[in-house]
Amino acid sequence: MAAERAHIANNEANEPSSKIVRFGTDMPLKLDSGKILTPFQIAYQTYGELNAARSNAVLICHALTGDQHVASDNPVTGKPGWWDVLIGPGKVIDTNRFFVICSNVLGGCLGSTGPATINPETGKPWGLDMPIVTIGDMVRAQVMLVDHLGIDRLFSVIGGSMGGMQVLQWASSHPERVHTALPIATGARHSSQNIAFHEVGRQAVMADPDWCGGRYIEAGKRPEKGLAVARMAAHITYLSEAALHRKFGRNLQDRDALTFGFDADFQIESYLRHQGMSFVDRFDANSYLYMTRAMDYFDLAADHGGRLADAFRNTSTRFCLVSFTSDWLFPTEESRSIVHALNAAGASVSFVEIETDRGHDAFLLDEPGLFSAIDGFLRSAARARGLEELA
Amino acid sequence: MAAERAHIANNEANEPSSKIVRFGTDMPLKLDSGKILTPFQIAYQTYGELNAARSNAVLICHALTGDQHVASDNPVTGKPGWWDVLIGPGKVIDTNRFFVICSNVLGGCLGSTGPATINPETGKPWGLDMPIVTIGDMVRAQVMLVDHLGIDRLFSVIGGSMGGMQVLQWASSHPERVHTALPIATGARHSSQNIAFHEVGRQAVMADPDWCGGRYIEAGKRPEKGLAVARMAAHITYLSEAALHRKFGRNLQDRDALTFGFDADFQIESYLRHQGMSFVDRFDANSYLYMTRAMDYFDLAADHGGRLADAFRNTSTRFCLVSFTSDWLFPTEESRSIVHALNAAGASVSFVEIETDRGHDAFLLDEPGLFSAIDGFLRSAARARGLEELA
Secondary structure, three states: OOOOOOEEEEEOOOEEEEEEEEEOOOOOEEOOOOOEEOOEEEEEEEEOOOOOOOOOEEEEEOOOOOOOOOOOOOOOOOOOOOOOOOEEOOOOEEOOOOEEEEEOOOOOOOOOOOOOOEEOOOOEEOHHHOOOOOHHHHHHHHHHHHHHOOOOOEEEEEEEOHHHHHHHHHHHHOHHHEEEEEEEOOOOEOOHHHHHHHHHHHHHHHHOHHHHHHOOOOOOOOOHHHHHHHHHHHHHHHOOHHHHHHHOOOOEOOOOOOOOOOOOOEHHHHHHHHHHHHHHHHOOHHHHHHHHHHHHHOEOOHHHOOOHHHHHOOOOOEEEEEEEOOOOOOOHHHHHHHHHHHHHOOOEEEEEEEOOOOOHHHHHOOOHHHHHHHHHHHHHHHHHOOOHHHO | OOOOOOEEEEEOOOEEEEEEEEEOOOOOEEOOOOOEEOOEEEEEEEEOOOOOOOOOEEEEEOOOOOOOOOOOOOOOOOOOOOOOOOEEOOOOEEOOOOEEEEEOOOOOOOOOOOOOOEEOOOOEEOHHHOOOOOHHHHHHHHHHHHHHOOOOOEEEEEEEOHHHHHHHHHHHHOHHHEEEEEEEOOOOEOOHHHHHHHHHHHHHHHHOHHHHHHOOOOOOOOOHHHHHHHHHHHHHHHOOHHHHHHHOOOOEOOOOOOOOOOOOOEHHHHHHHHHHHHHHOOOOHHHHHHHHHHHHHOEOOHHHOOOHHHHHOOOOOEEEEEEEOOOOOOOHHHHHHHHHHHHHOOOEEEEEEEOOOOOHHHHHOOOHHHHHHHHHHHHHHHHHOOOHHHO
8 A cells, every 4th residue: 555655745836726646756657658757746636535445436537638637626617517407416427426536637737747747857748758658657547546545446447538448447457446448439449540640630730830839838839729630620529520510500690791801700610619619628639639639559469469358357346338429439349349348258237328419519418318327337246246235 | 805905924923834924904894802803814724726616615624723725745843744643645634635624713823914923013923912712713813814715605614613613603603604513522612621731731821930921922031931831731631641651651761770869850841841842842821811712702502692503593403413431521411512503403413432442532633433424424415415526
């Protein structure tokens, strides 16, 4: 247990509302790249109380641009937590019963060590000198946090998209510490098309002269235009053609007729511009590069000789996978291939495909099918584990 | 007939290999925006010979980034014409039988009047002072070209993607001048998602400081980075996930292992970067803005009270529509709704959906199903018109 060696502090600089655990040079993190990261820190939030048996902990893993504020107001945007619809007292993931943990991933930009934090060797922001982090590295840091909190075994690890990749990595690398795993709207590897979209986003950021080769903080600049373009392109992939047609169609924005110009004539244009502009207010451009790269690099089967089933051999973790019919970033086929691998590995696995036109982002929305799937699975798993008080 | 009023010249400045027709101030073009464009010029290529009856002319309409060099080497890239696989002596569109015409669209950048050509009022490049052009305006200019060539009735109007939109516009606005129409991989209106992708591309161009508010030519600059990003994003939409998986998967580029950095580790990354970089060598950034806007604005039903069938009332044109199963930019459903409208209008219509994983770009490729569909349709239409020499 690492609690005694880690230093707890409020992060007075960045995130007054987050807890911070700092891992000193006595607790270095060896990354997949072979590089050593030390010292480093992880910002996290907890909700509810850890029970005496330390058996009711649920780890939530966030997606590409998510953060630790999963069920409480986000201090940067002032908006409710990103999974506030799902997590809280009396909600599906009931913080009256579960001790919920969510940490900002390694390489993130809301309190955990990332490219915008200070490189102790130089006294300047890491920028691109920050080593590349992988999904595996994010999970290694989370393991240290869970150790620090004195928890041997997590009742559940839950996440969507990049969060789902972390769930799969947890279940593969630490099966004995994961009672149940819920990978949602995710894949065991990033597809060629998904890498392509990420590369477009990175090139958009890097094309912005205000990116300054990654040294924009010292230059007193921000590559806002490039990052906004990256977000706009990505945002399209989070939705679906059907949902865009339903919500926007070819509707005009506050006008009766086309203006025959390049203003945002169509609602979809002003919606996308808004998505781009509001994103740059809350996210660090270099972190965006690192997060997208971590997803691109994820390939769980490749780490196991090309056989995904071998990533889950002899696991006793119970799995529940969820996909959405209109998700074209992580189509149902991705989840199905994980289910096949888990079956081949002899794992206990449920799989729910939810009919919706809301695309990939459905996992973040008030989606009844998702909520009932998670609720039913967690209740059943709690009963099976003899944790009647959780069921 | 406009021939005597139009001035023919070789375009010694831009395109020595293209014919140019200049329409003087006595032949103004009234645009959909209400603005008048005059004078203006259209660059075009022809292949084969017009027969004595002037009944064997085939007009080819090019797509977003296409040009008039449909069946002969492109003078800018040195590559074969963009539909060289389809058009030429003895080919499916046989220039021993047909007189093939292809013009650079109005607003284009290969000889026709566009934002990079000189605004006669200022003596400087038009830039964004060029009026917005629509698909209807492109067709109006083509009508003037066809008049100039002394052709009353085209045996066929053929095009894919934005070219297909022009085909539909021709058939709708000038049914008496179009014997057969082949709209391929297209739609009667641009979808919300397609507008969204175009808007990302435009924002990428405009975010580049070298765009200079559209006045980059006078500034001696080119918004290459922004235009490359726009092209990269668009290029993904021209392919399909299946084709990307088949061609690139997660294969690495000239290396044995991940480099843990932001170089192009994956083949798909270097492929996309190449697509972006080679595009900026051959295309004008402002023209890209105008072409995407023309597609966004296209909505044939809206021009007819919301009923697409009313765009084709009492037409005697014979139609053949082609779609591709993996085209997610213009899914088969778009073609099917045009077919339904044509049926409702009592038109003669064939429809072929071609099974392929090559996505939207299939219309530009050596696709046997496409070739046999065009070949069969044109032969049958020629026989029906009594043009045995064409069949």
